[in-house]
Amino acid sequence: MKKFMETCYKCNTNVKIFKCIKEGIELNCLKCPKCGEEYFTSSELTKFDILTGRRKMVRKFGVLGDSTVIRFPPNVVKHYGIKPGDFGIFEEVPEGILIKPLPAKELKR
Ligand SMILES: [Zn+2]
Incomplete structure (x- = not known):
C-alpha cells in the first residue's frame, strides 16, 4: 500500500501504514498513532462496501x-x-x- 498522505489532518502527527478492522473487515489504512484517526483510500472503501453488501451497483x-x-x-x-x-x-x-x-x-x- 502506498502512503497517500504523510501527516494526520487532525493533529499533524506522522501517520503509519496499518491494518484496520472496520466492522470485522480488515482494510489497509493509514493510522495516526497520536489521535487514532484512520484514513482510507477510495478503493479500500469500495472493498468494504462490497464485502458488507452496501454497494448495490456491483455484480460478480x-x-x-x-x-x-x-x-x-x-x-x-x-x-x-x-x-x-x-x-x-x-x-x-x-x-x-x-x-x-x-x-x-x-x-x-
Ligand atoms: Zn492525529
Missing part, C-alpha cells in the same frame, strides 16, 4: 459454458429499457469498460 462475474457473464442490476435494465435481443456496445474508457445499450429495433432496416 460468472461463467456460463465458455463465456464470462455478468448479471445486470434490475434497476439499470429498467432505467435503460434494455430488452432481450438488444445489444451492448463495449467501449474502453480510462476508468474501465463502458457498456452502451443499443436497442435491436434501431438496427432494423
Whole structure:
C-alpha cells in the first residue's frame, strides 16, 4: 500500500501504514498513532462496501459454458429499457469498460 498522505489532518502527527478492522473487515489504512484517526483510500472503501453488501451497483462475474457473464442490476435494465435481443456496445474508457445499450429495433432496416 502506498502512503497517500504523510501527516494526520487532525493533529499533524506522522501517520503509519496499518491494518484496520472496520466492522470485522480488515482494510489497509493509514493510522495516526497520536489521535487514532484512520484514513482510507477510495478503493479500500469500495472493498468494504462490497464485502458488507452496501454497494448495490456491483455484480460478480460468472461463467456460463465458455463465456464470462455478468448479471445486470434490475434497476439499470429498467432505467435503460434494455430488452432481450438488444445489444451492448463495449467501449474502453480510462476508468474501465463502458457498456452502451443499443436497442435491436434501431438496427432494423
Ligand atoms: Zn492525529
